Amino acid sequence: MSKLVQIFSSRRTWAWPYVLFMLLFVVLPLILVGYYALTDINGAFTLHNFAKFFGHSEAIHTFFYSLMIALFNTALCLLIGYPAAYIMAMEDFKTPKVMAMLFILPMWINCLLRTVATVELFNILGLPLGEGALLFGLCYDYLPFMIYPIYNTLQKMDTSLVEAAQDLGANRWQSFWKVIVPLSMPGVYSGIVMVFMPTVSTFAIAELLTHNNIKLFGSLIQDYITTTDLLNYGAVLSLVLLVIIGVTSFFGDNDAKEEGGGLV
Amino acid sequence: MRRVFVICDLLLVTCLSAWAQSNLTYTLKVGATGETKVLTEFPEVYSAEKVNINVQCTMYDVQRRDSLDFVFVNEPVAGLDAWGDSVYSYTDEGDVRWTVWRNHKEVKNRGQRVLRQNAYGAFEEYVVTATSKAQRGKGWIWWLFAGLALVGTAMYGCYILYGRRKEKELSSVEQEMLRRKRMGNRRHYGSQLYLWLLLLVIYSPIALIAVFSFTKSKILGNWTGFSMELYANLFSGRADAGLNSAIMYTLIIALIAAVCSTILGTLAAIGIYNMRARQRKVVSFLNSVPMINPDIITGISLFLLFVALGMSQGLATVCIAHVVFCTPYVVLSVLPRLSKMNPNTYEAALDLGATPAQALRMVMLPELWPGMLSGFILALTLSVDDFGVTFFTKGSGGLETLSTFIYSDARKGGLTPELRPLFTIILLVMLVGLIIINIRNNKNEEK
Numbered sequence: 001m002s003k004l005v006q007i008f009s010s011r012r013t014w015a016w017p018y019v020l021f022m023l024l025f026v027v028l029p030l031i032l033v034g035y036y037a038l039t040d041i042n043g044a045f046t047l048h049n050f051a052k053f054f055g056h057s058e059a060i061h062t063f064f065y066s067l068m069i070a071l072f073n074t075a076l077c078l079l080i081g082y083p084a085a086y087i088m089a090m091e092d093f094k095t096p097k098v099m100a101m102l103f104i105l106p107m108w109i110n111c112l113l114r115t116v117a118t119v120e121l122f123n124i125l126g127l128p129l130g131e132g133a134l135l136f137g138l139c140y141d142y143l144p145f146m147i148y149p150i151y152n153t154l155q156k157m158d159t160s161l162v163e164a165a166q167d168l169g170a171n172r173w174q175s176f177w178k179v180i181v182p183l184s185m186p187g188v189y190s191g192i193v194m195v196f197m198p199t200v201s202t203f204a205i206a207e208l209l210t211h212n213n214i215k216l217f218g219s220l221i222q223d224y225i226t227t228t229d230l231l232n233y234g235a236v237l238s239l240v241l242l243v244i245i246g247v248t249s250f251f252g253d254n255d256a257k258e259e260g261g262g263l264v
Numbered sequence: 265m266r267r268v269f270v271i272c273d274l275l276l277v278t279c280l281s282a283w284a285q286s287n288l289t290y291t292l293k294v295g296a297t298g299e300t301k302v303l304t305e306f307p308e309v310y311s312a313e314k315v316n317i318n319v320q321c322t323m324y325d326v327q328r329r330d331s332l333d334f335v336f337v338n339e340p341v342a343g344l345d346a347w348g349d350s351v352y353s354y355t356d357e358g359d360v361r362w363t364v365w366r367n368h369k370e371v372k373n374r375g376q377r378v379l380r381q382n383a384y385g386a387f388e389e390y391v392v393t394a395t396s397k398a399q400r401g402k403g404w405i406w407w408l409f410a411g412l413a414l415v416g417t418a419m420y421g422c423y424i425l426y427g428r429r430k431e432k433e434l435s436s437v438e439q440e441m442l443r444r445k446r447m448g449n450r451r452h453y454g455s456q457l458y459l460w461l462l463l464l465v466i467y468s469p470i471a472l473i474a475v476f477s478f479t480k481s482k483i484l485g486n487w488t489g490f491s492m493e494l495y496a497n498l499f500s501g502r503a504d505a506g507l508n509s510a511i512m513y514t515l516i517i518a519l520i521a522a523v524c525s526t527i528l529g530t531l532a533a534i535g536i537y538n539m540r541a542r543q544r545k546v547v548s549f550l551n552s553v554p555m556i557n558p559d560i561i562t563g564i565s566l567f568l569l570f571v572a573l574g575m576s577q578g579l580a581t582v583c584i585a586h587v588v589f590c591t592p593y594v595v596l597s598v599l600p601r602l603s604k605m606n607p608n609t610y611e612a613a614l615d616l617g618a619t620p621a622q623a624l625r626m627v628m629l630p631e632l633w634p635g636m637l638s639g640f641i642l643a644l645t646l647s648v649d650d651f652g653v654t655f656f657t658k659g660s661g662g663l664e665t666l667s668t669f670i671y672s673d674a675r676k677g678g679l680t681p682e683l684r685p686l687f688t689i690i691l692l693v694m695l696v697g698l699i700i701i702n703i704r705n706n707k708n709e710e711k
Contacts (some may be wrong), residue, residue, distance in 0.1 A: 200558075
């Protein structure tokens with residue numbers, strides 16, 4: 001009994017249920033993705049699914065196409081989001097928090113509903129629903145993920161460094177590129193990771209935005225994984241996506257984790 | 265610096281507009297072959313008045329592929345005809361006209377076969393006989409944007425060139441003074457305009473929802489006069505039964521997930537905080553995995569787990585899945601509170617004779633509750649907003665949350681109208697909450 005009390009009063013053990021839970025529902029499922037990818041429908045070991053992927057030109061095409069869309073969207077978000085974050089952080093707004101919150105508020109509206117509304121807006125304006133709509137919609141959905149981390153780092157930045165640079169003779173251009181940009185890099189990294197990863201794996205949004213005319217990798221995975229016979233092949237596709245995610249988060253890891261830029 | 269941004273963005277808009285302009289509209293004409301094939305497997309799916317073509321178009325790579333693929337969906341799935349509605353139309357001669365948007369100069373698909381369901385529910389087979397010339401879509405709006413952006417860029421460029429030259433004529437002292445003045449609290453209307461324009465774009469689809477929540481038209485974008493009927497329907501439960509149950513399930517799942525993840529996450533945070541560095545690193549990594557994983561991966565991996573375990577998917581699996589991706593955020597919002605609090609108070613309570621449970625309740629909780637509360641609220645919003653994970657773990661038992669309900673609704677071709685007032689109310693509540701929080705913060709700062 002006293003031992004039991006001791007175990008409970010050692011607060012380290014309080015994390016055990018969580019660790020167990022995570023092992024069961026996070027680690028094991030990820031291992032299962034690999035397991036399903038390496039087996040056929042009867043559970044026997046096979047590499048056939050991987051061979052099928054590399055011979056499946058449609059899947060390969062879709063994969064690179066989604067990668068391209070994701071990269072393009074990330075660049076677009078950065079181009080539009082960085083100035084916005086910069087202005088919000090530098091401008092002396094009476095209520096900077098309200099401005100920041102205004103950019104985040106739309107995220108409380110269901111993202112699918114916003115997507116449908118975007119489609120309707122395009123219809124009303126008479127614009128075609130193609131790649132343009134896809135990029136607009138994706139950028140629109142993920143822009144806050146880019147603005148917020150950058151805004152956070154810029155706001156925490158020590159402005160006296162900028163003043164020091166200017167006192168030492170740097171012009172505005174120099175002090176921006178040599179002081180502000182390097183200091184905001186952690187936020188930029190985490191913004192890139194936070195936009196790129198959901199974009200590359202997006203599935204329903206692309207489907208709604210283009211009336212199912214453009215297929216992204218996420219939709220392809222969804223198609224295969226929900227078909228019972230092709231579940232193992234779907235697992236291969238998920239594994240490919242998982243590798244991309246792993247690589248991205250590895251690159252973003254150094255800075256993104258510390259700065260985090262969590263949205264609330 | 266801001267000038268450079270403004271110019272970059274104007275150029276960006278120009279490029280985007282020019283690029284969007286290159287998305288031309290093509291019209292394919294599909295003519296009847298004379299040979300009519302009648303299939304009888306699906307006799308009575310549609311009413312006699314309604315004509316549907318069940319043709320689904322798949323274009324995997326719009327940029328590179330030269331030919332389009334038709335995938336003929338012979339089963340009249342309820343959701344599929346809606347995709348066609350806006351894409352197909354009929355010419356006066358009774359031909360099928362299929363409109364697609366492509367970046368290509370020419371479209372080759374003569375000889376393609378298309379199935380059409382006629383007014384009596386039978387299928388007829390058509391062959392593409394002609395492709396008409398490219399038509400410009402309603403491109404004027406893009407030209408307008410591009411023109412405006414170009415004019416803006418030019419004006420701004422002139423201003424900068426002129427301004428710079430004028431500056432160089434000044435003495436160094438005057439230049440310095442000018443710079444100091446600029447460094448001061450001058451308001452930059454140009455850059456504020458940028459922010460407001462961005463907000464305008466971001467809020468325009470939402471405004472569309474809000475405005476059209478005050479008319480009872482079934483279709484978004486069709487104003488049929490002011491009416492509060494949708495609000496009345498929503499509150500009196502006269503809305504679609506599917507919507508009502510979706511709202512209920514969304515709330516139930518969010519509450520269960522938030523409560524479970526708050527308890528689990530708080531205990532875990534206390535545990536992690538007291539761990540040694542190495543253990544702590546491992547658990548923190550484990551904690552970050554669900555946050556890094558995108559929805560689809562979390563959803564699919566859990567789906568595979570439930571398949572492997574032979575669990576039937578439904579409310580329980582969705583709740584588990586939501587706890588999985590909510591808890592890490594709770595842990596992260598409780599941990600900072602722990603590092604702020606005096607670590608000895610808990611032990612002092614134990615020394616003074618409190619049981620661990622009492623010490624937790626009377627010493628730890630009062631210190632931790634702000635972190636727990638924000639974790640709880642975060643978990644609620646994450647759970648309500650989630651689509652990807654729910655989609656893969658809800659099973660096929662008819663369980664729908666708001667997100668999946670909207671998705672299947674949108675695939676059928678139209679939103680349930682009562683969704684508009686629902687989300688307008690949510691937006692307003694959030695806005696009011698934001699304003700209240702802000703006013704409070706300001707007051708606190710003044711104190």
